[in-house]
Amino acid sequence: MKNNPLQKPKKGLFIGLLVFTCLALALLAILLWWVPYVGLKNIHPYMPHILAGLFASVLILVFLGAFILIFTIIRGRDIFFLKRIRGIVVKVLFPLLIGVGKLFGIPKEELQRSFIDINNQLVLAQAAKTRPNQLLLLMPHCVQNYDCKIKVIANPNNCERCGKCQMKDLLELAENYHVTLSVATGGSLARRIVVRNRPHIIIACACERELSSGIQDAYPIPVFGILNERPNGPCYNTKVNIERIEETMGYFLRV
Ligand code: SF4
Numbered sequence: 001m002k003n004n005p006l007q008k009p010k011k012g013l014f015i016g017l018l019v020f021t022c023l024a025l026a027l028l029a030i031l032l033w034w035v036p037y038v039g040l041k042n043i044h045p046y047m048p049h050i051l052a053g054l055f056a057s058v059l060i061l062v063f064l065g066a067f068i069l070i071f072t073i074i075r076g077r078d079i080f081f082l083k084r085i086r087g088i089v090v091k092v093l094f095p096l097l098i099g100v101g102k103l104f105g106i107p108k109e110e111l112q113r114s115f116i117d118i119n120n121q122l123v124l125a126q127a128a129k130t131r132p133n134q135l136l137l138l139m140p141h142c143v144q145n146y147d148c149k150i151k152v153i154a155n156p157n158n159c160e161r162c163g164k165c166q167m168k169d170l171l172e173l174a175e176n177y178h179v180t181l182s183v184a185t186g187g188s189l190a191r192r193i194v195v196r197n198r199p200h201i202i203i204a205c206a207c208e209r210e211l212s213s214g215i216q217d218a219y220p221i222p223v224f225g226i227l228n229e230r231p232n233g234p235c236y237n238t239k240v241n242i243e244r245i246e247e248t249m250g251y252f253l254r255v
């Protein structure tokens, strides 16, 4: 049996903030209705009831959306067949919750980690099996040995596989599974690589900031994000979890 590549997801923070935001919205809607309540009666006797109905409908929609999202995340399956739910998370909820998190002093990195895990869960829930030539492995340039003079960004196959960094292992992995391997220096190059390769699914490794912006930029192409390891600090001789990348590939690839 294949391992589930989504290990120990940190989705609680995202869900917690989402529930809080819904409750705050509910309170705001009640206040917006209640404050002009007395004045509205003067316009038309039914006006307060009409406005109450309107706010109640908006709130029901917001809570229903949040409920479906949370249920999908917890169950790990796209039970409601809502293909657009990841789009809402990526384009609307993540930027909104980053703002709400900021108000409470929640570190951006923690929210980004939670967002990456939620996104991964939705990608797993919705992604169909794909052919190797439709899967792109997108790695950050910081995985290359800092002292290596070979240009692997232009072409990873330039690597001489000396074993001083994990480029060797990544190339072997890509060869074994017949998938495309690319190395990017940042967002704009990653975007160009995605446009050139037109993958159906991307497995990307990077730090929190790069992964969360990459997931947003690549939408609607699904990106499964795996955080890199930074034993020497950021951007310098970083590591990727080869085993986890392989497990994830196995999950997405057609056998
Ligand atoms: S494996 Fe060796 S040749 Fe290849 S990128 Fe790393 S250091 Fe350079």
Ligand code: SF4
Binding pocket: 140, 141, 142, 185, 205, 206, 207, 208, 210, 234, 235, 236, 238
């Ligand atoms: S640590 Fe992050 S920002 Fe630094 S080079 Fe690697 S992916 Fe880019």
